[in-house]
Amino acid sequence: MLTSLASSASPLPLGKLLSLRGRAAIVTEADGGMGTAIAQRLAEAGADMLLCGLNLCTLEKTCEDLQHCFGIDAQPLALDLSDPDAAYGLIRSATKHFLHTDILVNNAGIFPANPTRGRLDTAWDRAVNTNLHTAYEASRELAKCLQAQGKPGVILNILSIASVTSAGNPGDYLATKHILASVTKNMAEELGPLGIRCLALAPVRILKPAVALTPDVAAMMATNPHTRQAFEDYIAATLLGKTAQDDEVATIALFAVSEMARFISGAIIPVDGTDYLVH
Incomplete structure (x- = not known):
């Protein structure tokens, strides 16, 4: 009986499973590195997008390139995500421009070089706001929009392998990544009944x-x-x-937000080339 039920639905062809055509995504810290690589892969799959970061010139150039190469609508937004109110402007800008925004990639993060004994309160606040608070608030605001529209969606948090092991990282960085990992799992549980998937990638820091x-x-x-x-x-x-290379993380991000991963939620996917459970 179970076999017949499972086989009754026609499987989607691979092209449709990976396609993001007709969808719109927000990618934070998309003005370089991993964020730009993720934006490129999502645009290649057909997603329209709002790219957020500090460097407006870089964002505008990236948007122009993506529109030219992939025929999508890409909009830049210069925004300091360490501002506690940044998340509201981010989601408001996306939902105002796009009819339906259903993908959020919380990629923004800072890596403060602050040892415990020398840490300043301002540095702690900046790390917490950028790495954790804005990601949480943006996720919450998008979830409210999706619920009001009765639409499914995906929230993808870019963590670090430091979210499952200390790996010699500064304490404020570790705190934000460990908490965001827990938030990812909690949101997956709360938002799952609404058709909203929440998951995360835990890449190794890309050393260049x-x-x-x-x-x-x-x-x-x-x-x-x-x-x-x-x-x-x-x-x-x-x-x-x-x-890792930026695109090696970006391709997993594309998988995570696509229908290829439609039955994955609450997971933290390591992208670090190791078996992190034994490290």
Whole structure:
């Protein structure tokens, strides 16, 4: 009986499972690195999108490129996500421009180089607001919009492998990522009956040549001579013997928000090249 019920529904063809045509996505911190890579993959699949970040010129150029290459509608939004009220402006801008916004990728995050004994309250607040508060509030506001429309959706939080292991990261960074991991699971439980999936990716930090390091990582390496060696030792311990590339995370993000992952919710998917359960 169960076999006949399972086989009664016609499976969707692969092209439709991966297609995001007719959908609109919000991607935060899309003005470089992983955020831009995620935006490119979602646009390639057909999603219209609102790209948010600090650098308006970069966002505008990325939007122009995506519109030209993939024929989608891409809108830039310069916004400081460390502002406690940023989430409301983010969701309001998306829902005002797009008829139906049903994908939120909370990618924004900062990596403060603040040891516990030297941490400033302002640095803690900035990390909490950027990495946790805005992601939570944006998710909550989008969920309210989707519920009012009676539509399903997907919330994808970009965490870090630090959300399941400390991996030698600063305490404020760890706190925000661990809490957001728990929030992901809680939201999946609460919003599942509304047809809203919530899940997360936990990638390893992408280590690039020194000229391409993010300011936060560069600052940490400058103040701690052991940091680069720690990164290199971690990379050597991965099963694949290398660090991740932005697009290797972006392709998993596309899978996560597409119908390919339509029966995955509440999961934290490691994208770090290791078996994190034994590290």
